[in-house]
Amino acid sequence: MSSAPILALENLTMRFGGIVAVNALSFTAQRQQITALIGPNGAGKTTVFNCITGFYKPTSGVIRLTHDDGAQFEMQKLKDFNISKQAKVARTFQNIRLFPGMTALENLMVAQHNALMRASGLTLIGLLGLPSWRAAEQSAIDNAVFWLKRVGLIDRADDAAGNLAYGDQRRLEIARAMCTGPALLCLDEPAAGLNARESAALSELLLSIRSDHATSILLIEHDMSVVMEISDRVVVMDYGVKIAEGTPREIRDDPKVIAAYLGTDEEEAAAVMEAEA
Amino acid sequence: MSASPPPSSPVSPDGAEPVGAAFILRKAVLSALVALGLFSLMVGVRTEAGQSGQLEYWTRFGELASLVGAVFVGSIAVELLRLWLGPRGGLGSFVPSSVQNGLSAAGRYVAPALLIFTFLVPVIFYNQRYILDLGILVLTYVMLGWGLNVVVGLAGLLDLGYVAFYAVGAYSYGLLSTTFGLSFWICLPLAGILAAFWGVLLGFPVLRLRGDYLAIVTLAFGEIIRLVLINWQDVTGGPNGISGIPRPTLFGIPLAPGEGGLAAMLGIPFSPTHRIVFLFYLILALALLTNWVTIRLRRLPIGRAWEALREDEVACRALGINITTTKLTAFATGAMFGGFAGAFFATRQGFISPESFTFQESALVLAIVVLGGMGSQLGVALAALAMIGGFELFRSLEVYRMLVFGLAMVLVMIWRPRGIVGHRAPTVFLEKSKSISSDLVKEGHG
Structure with missing residues (x-):
């Protein structure tokens, strides 16, 4: 180190x-x-x-x-x-900047964009739905689930981020930042x-x-x-x-x-x- | 102004004033006055050129009075309707949530039913050329709508020049086939690639633009392409267009009478309907390809990045998403589908000219996307059916067709301001896919 x-x-x-x-x-x-x-x-x-x-x-x-x-x-x-x-380097914002029209889970999936982009072979492998892509997607979902549990929002995973209470949105934003693996x-x-x-x-x-x-x-x-x-x-x-x-x-x-x-x-x-x- | 109302009295939608007879009457009088001002010259005075070219005019106070009266009564009726539906947040929440849930439940069966019906159209209406032609037209606009939906609905980038890519696709096929004799099936991907290339070219200068500015530049881009097509006579044939574009073949087998044609090979008598049916299934396949790819893309990181971009561009940057490539891929993907549709248009018509690629087409496709509900595949298909099909349906109304049409659009936008299918379906879920209310979904900033 x-x-x-x-x-x-x-x-x-x-x-x-x-x-x-x-x-x-x-x-x-x-x-x-x-x-x-x-x-x-x-x-x-x-x-x-x-x-x-x-x-x-x-x-x-x-x-x-x-x-x-x-x-x-x-x-x-x-x-x-x-x-x-x-x-x-990941960050959160003073005035929360989630993607309000996307679910909590989707917010955390967007955070793993770069890793998933590689796994989807810049979209080609993903478009064909090859097994390597499915495995990568599942591991991304697992990672998102881990962080949703960690911030106590696992029950709200399928709810729109804009519908969450203020404190929940703050925690979701931290979870989203952590999903980038900073x-x-x-x-x-x-x-x-x-x-x-x-x-x-x-x-x-x-x-x-x-x-x-x-x-x-x-x-x-x-x-x-x-x-x-x-x-x-x-x-x-x-x-x-x-x-x-x-x-x-x-x-x-x-x-x-x-x-x-x-x-x-x-x-x-x-x-x-x-x-x- | 009136004193503060008792707590129980209904409140006008903006919550500022109480709704009472006085309020309704005042609003109606105001509307009637505006109508009087507008119609007094448009309807009240009729002018015509006389025998020797002099100005002749006469007044039509009766018609004017009836129009103003209609506005007055109509305004009262609208206000009463609002009152009757109860005080709500705004015009948008006219529809109770139970109805909305019911619609979304029905939506699950509408799409498969519509698809099966579409597949059967050539079987049911085999002898009705008019219906088959209309079906092809509707499907072309469904495909264009789905293509533009990627740019406007998913990525939230307002594109008023979509017809440019339609034109690029059509001219690509027209020129490649008439100049080099390439077949439709080779030209189709080429048309898509060329259109995507132009999509990227458009994308670069507008990367920093948002909202109105983006809309204006894309509008200009559409016009530039059209003007180039008109003026570059040596290549594009100018206003005369390109004629004699080869008809599509079934992988090399022409759908034509005589030896070597499909009918002769199958040993059945030739009929021109064969080609129409073939074209119908061709555009259906292309539209479904567009749909399938879009649905897949939404579940891939690139599609999620498009939607995230629509929701919040700053947050996207903080999450390491390259805004530039994300926007460019959205433009390119939408343009590619436009290019495919253009190639199909060229092979169906056999003749193309700049006339077919005016701003009106862009506006029509955009109206389909907005009316359908931005981002919704089913909504866009329904809107295309309603717009193009409805347009034909009201053909008998002649001059009033546009009026009826405009009124219908205004009503739909009042009833469902975010389009026929206003809610958004999540791309991934753990337990249960809950559709997201349009109130939360952003429209994008450009």
């Missing part, structure tokens, strides 16, 4: 016209750990996510991903769909809109994904109970720059983080900055 961190951001900068959304951000996410990216609204967290998952091309900087076998990818150079296909799972506010019980179940699910499936997780989250409970490392952003990084315990007591979240007088903030420097 490679010793390099799974994900390393080096001086990532993203400009939209005159606005600098992310400014020379560097951090690493360790292998088989849960790294949380937190910060007040508008800090640039989702922009970082969109850069990592290829929805934005960063203005400058390097996003390096290293697989367990040592294979390296510079993700700012990859085409958007290759970030999932080759670099094995090395790194990026979750954008997975606990948003969940009640306390659902949040606890989510924490348990994420911990098990990390330990049982050898998947590293990068997480944006506002729900501090979830962040503090499950994160191995926390990176705090504000105004597009990193203001702190450390274990949840260190972050909790960091005056700069508290200032960023609770807001401070200008002088107070300046005093904190000076004290740090």
Whole structure:
């Protein structure tokens, strides 16, 4: 197994016209750990996510991903769909993006598109219905069933995703991301809109994904109970720059983080900055 | 405006105002006023050129009054009908779910029954050339509808230039057979391949376009192909078209009178009906091939990717689906079936000209797909039958045919806004296949 961190951001900068959304951000996410990216609204967290998952091309900087076998990818150079296909990075969205008119099972089948595409011989073998295709399809269904059971949605497998309750949709989206067989799972506010019980179940699910499936997780989250409970490392952003990084315990007591979240007088903030420097 | 209604009073569909006599009356008066404005010039004043070319006009207030009155009464009737059907979310939910479930249950028997009947048509109506010709026409549009359904219904890409691929297929066969003497069975796959190639060519520039923009570019593409056919006289024969296109053969055996013909070989007397029946089964086989391939494709990753693309393009990208190739394969597959249908059209007619490939054809095929229910194979077949068959049925109505037809379409769209078969059948299931309500299924963004 490679010793390099799974994900390393080096001086990532993203400009939209005159606005600098992310400014020379560097951090690493360790292998088989849960790294949380937190910060007040508008800090640039989702922009970082969109850069990592290829929805934005960063203005400058390097996003390096290293697989367990040592294979390296510079993700700012990859085409958007290759970030999932080759670099094995899966993501969920802040506002859920399931395929509402397709069943839960179909959603998970679409997630296995690339593997199934190969098995169907770019459609030809599949069109003829050869046994090798049928076996591949069955194993894809088995994989989908495994994840439906894992997120507790097996009873809803044949229901349209758009008909599921909000919390169920959140879990289905995580299951769909896991069906792509990711090395790194990026979750954008997975606990948003969940009640306390659902949040606890989510924490348990994420911990098990990390330990049982050898998947590293990068997480944006506002729900501090979830962040503090499950994160191995926390990176705090504000105004597009990193203001702190450390274990949840260190972050909790960091005056700069508290200032960023609770807001401070200008002088107070300046005093904190000076004290740090 | 009226005060807030008591909780029990029925509410108008938009939920903003209470429905009462005043509301209905106001709406009816408004409709009547609009009708008065429209019809006063169209109907109220009749103009004609007189003997020496001068303008002669006279008024027809009686007709005008009766039309406005009809609109007024009709508006009241529609509102009362709405009231009687009870307050609902919108026009779309006019049909109770029990009826919808019943329809979907009946749907399971409609398709096989329709298929068996279609197979028997040449047997039952052997001596009725008119019905056989109509059957061939309907089946051609069924095939075109199923082909376009891949692009519009599954992938959600609005294509207003589908007739271009129909034309490419027809001209491919026409030119290859008259210039090189190639047989229908060699030209058929070639026509499909060439049409698919043009589908990809169209696909490339429109990859980034969505919605209205995509529709306009595809519309332009259809017109470009037609204009090229008209103006490239050396190759396409221009407005004169191509004539003397060979008739199809039964794998080399001509369906013609005399020695070597099929009738002579079988030792039966020759009849021109043989060829019609052969053409009927040929287009039926081609249409069923289209249907079979589409149904198979829906269950393959490529078909699921098309539907996923219609549902959410951004999510597709996040799941590692190559949007470019997915869109291009949808265009190519739809175009290929259009090309097959075009080759069949050329061999059936024996003569093709750009006249046959106008925008009206694209619009008709698109109407069939939309009316049938986007994505539904059975719905498209029923819509083709209703549109093409119904068109012939109302031939006796002459000038009113279009009017009746337009009215029927408006009514169907009010009754079932997502088409005759509005729900979507899942491509894979664990326990039980539950059809998905059209409310959840997206229409695509382009």
